[in-house]
Amino acid sequence: MYLFIHIPKTGGTTFSHILSRNFPGKFYSLQSSRQFEYFNKEELASIGSMFPKDSFVSSHAITYPFPSPYSQFTSYSALTFLRHPVNRIFSDYLFMQKRFREGAKKLFASYPIEQAYWKSKKYHLEKTNGVFAPWWNQQSYMLNRDRNGAEAINSIDKEFVFFGLVERFDESLLLFRQAMKSLGQNVDIRYESQNTGQRLDASKQLSRSTYDQIALDNNTDFELYDAAVKIFDKRVQNYSGDFERDLYYFRKACSRYRSVQKIKSGIKHLRRFR
DSSP states (O other), rough: OHHHHHESSSHHHHHHHHHHHHTTTTTEEESSTTTOOOOOOHHHHHHHHHOOTOOEEEEOOOSSSOOOOOSTOOEEEEEEEEOOHHHHHHHHHHHHHHHHHOOOTTTTTTTHHHHHHHHHHHHHHHHHTSSSSSSHHHHHHHHOOOOHHHHHIIIIIISEEEEGGGGHHHHHOOOHHHHHHHHTTOOOOOOOOOSSSOOOOOOHSOOHHHHHHHHHHTTHHHHHHHHHHHHHHHHHTTTTOHHHHHHHHHHHHHHHHHHHHHHHHHHHHHHTTT
């Protein structure tokens, strides 16, 4: 069973869409019934008994390391995406503002990023007795509940079936396809972006003092991300095939796929108004 650790604003919705298209009837998306909380060990262990052993399960509430599943016939394999820490937080803030404008109730969305950051951190740390805040080393936390950066790095390098980088999404998908092929699974990695907003460089949008403070507060995430980039580069170098050629043709295939999907969407829209 594959468990996708869906860290918020790391391209996870698009990646989940790829999984659901490739594995119909075997892809499941779960949510925690408790806001701002993750599945505990018992809940994680029970997932193996809830779905077929070759399923793909995605959730914002899944964290690593995984406990042994209750089902003796199931084992867990981990997948995830990572992102530049400050850019991820800024993207989450912009998404929160967008949902707020659409009428959703979002804490601190009406505040400028500087105030929203501090208010959110204070609120969540108080709510969780100092354990968790979504804009405080969240990537490290979801990959290691003790926020042990070294262990999180070792996990993505030695234990995960796959990890990708948002900033190199297409390259990541080539590595994902290769990883799944080595496991006997052929996947169609063409995609349309899902649930994405405008990608902005936080260093050009935030004041220097705000950017530096967020970066300082998320130092463990930066250690994880910087190490992940180096591991990623090595995997590209060790790719079995002509990586640049495959990337070129993959992007051309994606362009054609999106054009076809756009036409299909237009036809559906016209039929609706007949």
